[in-house]
Amino acid sequence: MKGSVIKYERDNIDTDVILPGPYLKIHDYAELAKHAMEGLDKDFHKRVKPGDFIVAGKNFGCGSSREHAPIALSYSGVKAVLALSFARIFYRNAVDGAFLLPIEIDESAYHDISDGDSLEVDISKNEIKNLTKNKVYKMKPFPELIGKIIEAGGLFNYKP
Amino acid sequence: MLNITEKILAHASGKSKVSPGDVVFVNVDKVMIHDVSGPGVIAVFEKLRKTGMKIDKIWDPDRVWVAEDHFVPAADKISAQNIVSLTNFTKQFGIKRHFKYGMGQYGICHTLSHEEAMVLPGEVYVGGDSHTNTTGALGAFAAGLGHTDVAYVLLNGKIWFKIPETLYFKLNGKLPDHVMAKDLILQIIGDIGNDGAAYKTMQFGGTGVSEMSVESRLTLTNMTTEAGAKSGIVEPDQKLRDYLAERGVTKYDEVHSDADAQYEKIYEYEGSEIEPTVAKPFSPENIAIARDLSSIELDKAYIGSCTGAKLEDLRAAAKILKGRTVKIRTEVLPAAISIFRKAMEEGLLKIFLDAGAVVGPPTCGACCGAHMGVLAKDEICISTTNRNFPGRMGHVESQTYLASPLVAAASAITGKITDPRDLK
Numbered sequence: 096m097k098g099s100v101i102k103y104e105r106d107n108i109d110t111d112v113i114l115p116g117p118y119l120k121i122h123d124y125a126e127l128a129k130h131a132m133e134g135l136d137k138d139f140h141k142r143v144k145p146g147d148f149i150v151a152g153k154n155f156g157c158g159s160s161r162e163h164a165p166i167a168l169s170y171s172g173v174k175a176v177l178a179l180s181f182a183r184i185f186y187r188n189a190v191d192g193a194f195l196l197p198i199e200i201d202e203s204a205y206h207d208i209s210d211g212d213s214l215e216v217d218i219s220k221n222e223i224k225n226l227t228k229n230k231v232y233k234m235k236p237f238p239e240l241i242g243k244i245i246e247a248g249g250l251f252n253y254k255p
Numbered sequence: 256m257l258n259i260t261e262k263i264l265a266h267a268s269g270k271s272k273v274s275p276g277d278v279v280f281v282n283v284d285k286v287m288i289h290d291v292s293g294p295g296v297i298a299v300f301e302k303l304r305k306t307g308m309k310i311d312k313i314w315d316p317d318r319v320w321v322a323e324d325h326f327v328p329a330a331d332k333i334s335a336q337n338i339v340s341l342t343n344f345t346k347q348f349g350i351k352r353h354f355k356y357g358m359g360q361y362g363i364c365h366t367l368s369h370e371e372a373m374v375l376p377g378e379v380y381v382g383g384d385s386h387t388n389t390t391g392a393l394g395a396f397a398a399g400l401g402h403t404d405v406a407y408v409l410l411n412g413k414i415w416f417k418i419p420e421t422l423y424f425k426l427n428g429k430l431p432d433h434v435m436a437k438d439l440i441l442q443i444i445g446d447i448g449n450d451g452a453a454y455k456t457m458q459f460g461g462t463g464v465s466e467m468s469v470e471s472r473l474t475l476t477n478m479t480t481e482a483g484a485k486s487g488i489v490e491p492d493q494k495l496r497d498y499l500a501e502r503g504v505t506k507y508d509e510v511h512s513d514a515d516a517q518y519e520k521i522y523e524y525e526g527s528e529i530e531p532t533v534a535k536p537f538s539p540e541n542i543a544i545a546r547d548l549s550s551i552e553l554d555k556a557y558i559g560s561c562t563g564a565k566l567e568d569l570r571a572a573a574k575i576l577k578g579r580t581v582k583i584r585t586e587v588l589p590a591a592i593s594i595f596r597k598a599m600e601e602g603l604l605k606i607f608l609d610a611g612a613v614v615g616p617p618t619c620g621a622c623c624g625a626h627m628g629v630l631a632k633d634e635i636c637i638s639t640t641n642r643n644f645p646g647r648m649g650h651v652e653s654q655t656y657l658a659s660p661l662v663a664a665a666s667a668i669t670g671k672i673t674d675p676r677d678l679k
Contacts, residue, residue, distance in 0.1 A: 188401035
């Protein structure tokens with residue numbers, strides 16, 4: 096996976112800003128994408144490109160259980176969120192629905208990666224290459240079951 | 256040597272023992288969807304059908320129940336349509352427990368879970384809402400899930416969980432009369448942070464919790480979500496048995512922690528030391544003592560939601576509002592019709608109206624910024640709800656202070672954040 100970075104240097108980016116409450120009534124995935132990150136970044140839908148990565152701090156996706164949050168990011172083109180940590184429901188929604196990859200990175204990678212950097216993510220090697228800065232970071236490997244669900248393409252395709 | 260959560264999950268996964276970190280598929284006893292997660296599940300079913308999957312029945316319609324709460328009364332054409340879709344869904348799959356707006360008992364899903372005893376001690380309960388944790392106060396494992404996971408449970412009757420570590424919060428001694436469970440849970444979230452219990456269970460006990468009503472315990476478990484917890488739980492006791500018996504339920508299998516149960520960490524709080532506490536914008540962990548915020552001028556007080564509009568919450572607000580007049584817009588929305596009715600019978604609604612407040616129907620409404628009293632730019636609200644992230648209750652530049660019903664009501668009288676002890 097190759098793409099460029101949209102970075103939000105903050106913790107606790109919650110589902111109320113990823114996809115604000117008034118849009119919870121919408122279940123058209125393309126329509127939801129138009130409102131992604133609206134509570135934090137009004138210009139997100141203009142600047143996001145297919146294949147982009149979001150980079151953020153700890154506890155990304157905290158708050159409500161709305162699956163609208165990973166759906167809106169996914170249908171905006173976001174392939175993965177690279178964060179210091181994730182809130183539990185966002186994490187399992189992203190994986191079980193096969194919407195995007197929630198990738199845990201460490202502090203040094205988080206501080207090193209800049210907005211606009213080009214990254215190449217290789218989950219088979221647990222590696223993130225920063226093509227702009229010519230550096231390589233380690234990602235935290237997925238737990239066994241999570242890896243299998245990702246490989247299967249979501250929970251419904253996974254056979255326990 | 257297992258704690259209550261490990262025991263419930265071990266039993267539900269057919270194992271004699273589980274340890275934190277184990278990943279297991281767990282058999283589910285009850286599942287809930289509402290007018291946001293229900294249409295979300297319907298969308299997942301549609302997606303699966305497009306891949307060729309045949310879906311003409313669900314796992315067990317008698318274990319599924321449905322609430323209409325986020326966008327009722329129908330906020331607009333789309334939410335009206337969602338409620339119609341939900342109604343068609345329950346009809347199609349033979350789900351009988353559908354609490355409909357305008358047809359007797361209905362209300363916020365988490366409130367119905369205890370008012371109607373939809374979940375029993377020892378059960379595994381999942382719901383399509385993050386505050387599903389609330390119901391853990393009934394001695395059950397209760398956790399929120401997204402649409403795909405709930406759809407999976409509806410078709411398979413099970414779901415994966417990582418066995419959580421448990422943090423034990425021990426309250427020594429009763430809370431003072433001017434302090435509520437809301438103040439304690441805000442203090443705890445302030446201490447451990449928005450992700451202080453991420454992926455973990457928060458268990459509550461100690462003499463202070465034993466003395467607490469079931470409704471107060473529900474406030475504690477409700478807001479475990481705001482510390483990132485997978486679930487919150489209180490062990491069953493006589494108070495819970497009485498609460499359930501009042502609702503006609505006496506048969507269930509209680510689960511208790513072993514005497515030598517393991518907890519990752521034990522936190523102790525002295526009841527007498529807890530102060531009226533408020534979470535400032537824009538995060539539940541951003542706490543302050545109410546008295547230290549007495550210069551904050553408010554535009555509105557909101558007494559509603561699964562967190563702060565149970566019967567005892569309304570009684571607490573009424574105690575303050577009785578014989579006084581509000582200085583700012585004040586909205587009271589009981590969390591379920593059963594509570595609305597009791598509040599009417601006890602004369603609480605008259606107290607609210609006499610004070611100048613408006614009383615509205617049960618709804619998640621403005622708590623999640625959906626409708627029914629959302630905030631304008633720069634408006635400042637004190638609220639008995641559970642979250643205050645940017646835009647949570649309306650405009651992204653509005654501000655919400657989270658507080659107990661006592662503090663919210665006292666603040667409604669003065670127009671500034673007020674400790675109930677400081678009211679004249």
